[in-house]
Amino acid sequence: xxxxxxxxxxxxxxxxxxxxxxxxxxxxxxxxxxxxxxxxxxxxxxxxxxxxxxxxxxxxxxxxxxxxxxxxxxxxxxxxxxxxxxxxxxxxxxxxxxxxxxxxxxxxxxxxxxxxxxxxxxxxxxxxxxxxxxxxxxxxxxxxxxxxxxxxxxxxxxxxxxxxxxxxxxxxxxxxxxxxxxxxxxxxxxxxxxxxxxxxxxxxxxxxxxxxxxxxxxxxxxxxxxxxxxxxxxxxxxxxxxxxxxxxxxxxxxxxxxxxxxx
Ligand code: KIV
Ligand code: NA
Numbered sequence: 190x191x192x193x194x195x196x197x198x199x200x201x202x203x204x205x206x207x208x209x210x211x212x213x214x215x216x217x218x219x220x221x222x223x224x225x226x227x228x229x230x231x232x233x234x235x236x237x238x239x240x241x242x243x244x245x246x247x248x249x250x251x252x253x254x255x256x257x258x259x260x261x262x263x264x265x266x267x268x269x270x271x272x273x274x275x276x277x278x279x280x281x282x283x284x285x286x287x288x289x290x291x292x293x294x295x296x297x298x299x300x301x302x303x304x305x306x307x308x309x310x311x312x313x314x315x316x317x318x319x320x321x322x323x324x325x326x327x328x329x330x331x332x333x334x335x336x337x338x339x340x341x342x343x344x345x346x347x348x349x350x351x352x353x354x355x356x357x358x359x360x361x362x363x364x365x366x367x368x369x370x371x372x373x374x375x376x377x378x379x380x381x382x383x384x385x386x387x388x389x390x391x392x393x394x395x396x397x398x399x400x401x402x403x404x405x406x407x408x409x410x411x412x413x414x415x416x417x418x419x420x421x422x423x424x425x426x427x428x429x430x431x432x433x434x435x436x437x438x439x440x441x442x443x444x445x446x447x448x449x450x451x452x
Pocket of ligand 1: 211230234235272391403
């Protein structure tokens with residue numbers, strides 16, 4: 190059975206953990222979907238992981254739509270959530286509805302994700318009223334990197350109260366779930382207990398209702414840097430490099446192709 194916003198809420202009620210992983214293409218979507226994740230996030234991390242940008246800020250709506258279409262073609266069961274990129278929703282409710290509406294209509298994804306708490310609550314409400322399910326995202330919001338000046342942990346000291354207000358505002362606006370990125374584990378626990386919608390953590394500790402990771406981090410494919418919250422379950426980057434080296438050697442030595450590959 191296909192995973193929907195209803196499944197998310199039911200899982201929280203039953204105390205079952207929710208798993209979310211990113212994908213940006215057909216092949217990866219097929220792998221994580223067939224392995225059984227609940228949702229596939231087409232994150233704007235696309236910009237850094239696959240397109241080589243220095244941050245998520247340059248990612249365009251066209252790029253997100255292009256990659257989300259490929260992901261939708263590769264999934265059977267998981268919910269597909271598309272990240273709304275920088276400047277596709279911050280400029281007003283009308284822009285947000287038109288752009289998020291394009292995501293749903295053109296890619297056939299199931300929901301969108303937008304970064305921001307209190308400041309985006311009216312937009313979240315308008316999207317949900319228009320029929321567009323929204324996943325919220327508070328704590329570290331990478332689209333605000335130029336304001337922050339660093340990817341440091343959020344919600345410490347004075348900011349703790351602000352984050353609790355943000356979480357409440359996102360739930361009240363009608364979001365079906367909320368990502369908590371890079372905040373203290375104890376704060377994530379408090380927010381998780383306070384909200385009736387599921388919290389999906391990344392760098393937010395084990396008390397969240399679910400966890401999300403960038404698949405290319407989990408697989409050890411993305412090697413530019415490794416955040417503290419990442420666990421590598423494989424070293425596919427190394428494996429791939431070794432395979433390519435062996436190919437190069439075998440071609441040079443005349444070992445490949447051999448008889449079995451000939452016509
Ligand atoms: O873009 C992304 O991959 C994300 C997740 C890390 C939550 O927003
Ligand atoms: Na993102």
